Every structure is written in structure tokens, then in C-alpha cells.
Amino acid sequence: MTVDHSVPYLPRTPLLFVVSGPSGAGKDSVLAGLKKTAENLQFITTMTTRKPRAGEVDGVDYTFVSPEKFEQLKAQNEFLEYAQVYGNWYGPPKEAIRQALRQAKDAILRVDVQGVASIKKIVPEAVFIFIMPPSLSELEKRLKQRVTETPVELALRLNTAAQEIAQLPLFDYVVVNNGGSLHVAVNELKAIILAERCRVHPRKILL
């Protein structure tokens, strides 16, 4: 008779939520919406060797580290996964997740779809959530609005998105981000988190 979700969530098992989805699905917008009202939820910042862009805050947008530091943590197996994009390394550090769990907080992180299969091997008990665009044509529209995309880049991204969507069966939940009604997607993500907190047999993370 000690279960209690309403008040301070005291003896509850802390959880790990992994959010992913194709580029252009709106993962960042949905997570930003969640962040505004999330309680007891630690957003895990990705570590990168990339230089900060204008306006980016260390520890918030990314944790910026030297290539040497990244290499050291990689050698110590201290990333949940890591990937090189355009010559820069990216990876969510395990220690940040452990720290959240030790503080009895749920951890949430955002990863690219291609990292999910390997993360599932390390933490099969994480809750995997896929943010989905309402359709490929809508995704194309969104990607076209990003002025940075050339036609070749666009075709490549759409092809990648189709391949990423094929990874859906790896996930536990799917949230459709219907752009115009972002709050619907945010609300679904919040519901998933709250529901997982109500589990009789919670998905305990060993990391």
C-alpha cells in the first residue's frame, strides 16, 4: 500500500524515455512543448564535438566537449550510442541518465532513428516513442520550408525518412505530430509518460 503517483512520486521506479522519429517529424517542437509542463523529468542533453552555433547554450542545446574528451568517454563505453555526422561526434552520455535515475527522476532523451536498435540492446526496458509526421507528403512540405535543403538533399532526406519510418516496429508508442495541432502530440507524449508511471510492473532501467 505504498504506491502513490499523485503526490511527490516517492518510491516510484524511475524510467527512461527515448524519443525518436524522422527528420522533419517535429521531435524538437514536441519535446519543447513537453518541457514547459513536465514534472520530475530530466531532459538528457546530447554531448557533441561540434562547435556551438550562435545562440546555443552549453548544457541546454548540447553539451559541448573537445574531441579528446568525447574519445575518452567513448573508450570508456560511457555513451548510450554515438554517431558521427558531418565530421562531428554526437552521443547521449550514460552518466547523465544514471544521475537522473539516482535522483528518482525519469530521464528523457532524443536520438536519431538509426541509434535506436543499439540503444534497445543496452536498455531494453526503456520506453521507445516514435514521433511521426502525418504523411510523407506533409513531411516533404515541411522539409521544403527549410531553406537549407537543395533538391538533392531533399530527395535524400525523404528517402531516409521512409527508411526510418520502416523502423516503427522497434518502438513502443507512436505519436503523430500533425503540425498545426502541436498540443495534441504534446498531450499524447505526456499521457504516455504518465501512463508508464502508473504501471504495476514498471520498466526498471539497469545502466
Add this chain to the structure above:
Amino acid sequence: MTVDHSVPYLPRTPLLFVVSGPSGAGKDSVLAGLKKTAENLQFITTMTTRKPRAGEVDGVDYTFVSPEKFEQLKAQNEFLEYAQVYGNWYGPPKEAIRQALRQAKDAILRVDVQGVASIKKIVPEAVFIFIMPPSLSELEKRLKQRVTETPVELALRLNTAAQEIAQLPLFDYVVVNNGGSLHVAVNELKAIILAERCRVHPRKILL
């Protein structure tokens, strides 16, 4: 790319939610709270041979039938479970559930804890939700407020409640109904329903 939870929930697999919990946990209050704002959710009315009490509406509070009719459905194996209480029969009819699922609506029903083990055998893919009082002492307080309880009845009910709470591991989710903040429990129940609707691998009911 046809998944869509936001708008009309079209090609989604309809689900079955089974809500239970000890007497005095406030199942009816939580379900009444849910009913006010639930969308696309069919509340399954229990069939009974008991005579309607003042104010009870046929098909809403219960579906009132003759003992002969109940016996006939029982013989046809048309109840999800059935039980006799003070000489009257009670049971949720399978056909009402099938009807909801055929209409692509999720079905939700309220049963006593002792019925859950046998329901799990028939529909293991149902989502089982336990409504829990915050503590046994709080439950005692609530039961005492019901003027109908004699001290012997009260002791019996508390003992039954303790036995029922021991059945918690049979359930998927637990919602603590902290009386004073009913909306917290209703919100958790709604989150569970919404989250289950977002499952990549939904729990398909065969009935």
C-alpha cells in the same frame, strides 16, 4: 503511414479496458469523471437480475433482465464473467463489448476484483487497471462514512479489500484515488487510455 490518433481515430485497433479495485476505492467516481470527457469510449453496462432501485436507469446503471434471460446468456457462454451477490446475478455481456469493437470504439467496463483472473483468461489482451485507495486507513474512513455498514460488515469489507489489493500484480496499471483530488485519478485513467491508443503494437481483442 496511415496511423493517426489525433483526428477521428480511423483505422485504429479498438481496445478493451477493465477497471477494478476494492470496494471503497472510488471506482464509480473515477469512471463518472472519465465519462464526462471520454471520446470514442463505450461504457459497458453490467447485466443483472436485481430489481432496479429508485433512480436507476435501465441500460445506464445496469441492464436489468429476468433470471431466465440471464440464465440463457450464461448457458450460451455470453458473459465475460458472472457472479451472484446476495442472490442476484451480475455479469458484463460479451455482445455489448463486441458491438463497441465492431464500431471501432474502445470498450471500458468495471468489474469486481475477484472476476479479473477469469476475465484475463478470456481476454488476456485487455488492459487491466486497478483503482487503489491511498491507504487502508483511508479506505476504512470512507467505508465508515457509508451509513449502511455495521461494524461486522466493515471488518469484513476491510478484510476483503486487503485480499483484493493482493491481486494487484494481475493488473497492468494502478491509479491511486486520493479522494480529495479526484481529478488526478481521472487524469491518470485518461492518460492510460490515450497511451494505449498510441501503442505501435496495440492489444488486439479477440472475443
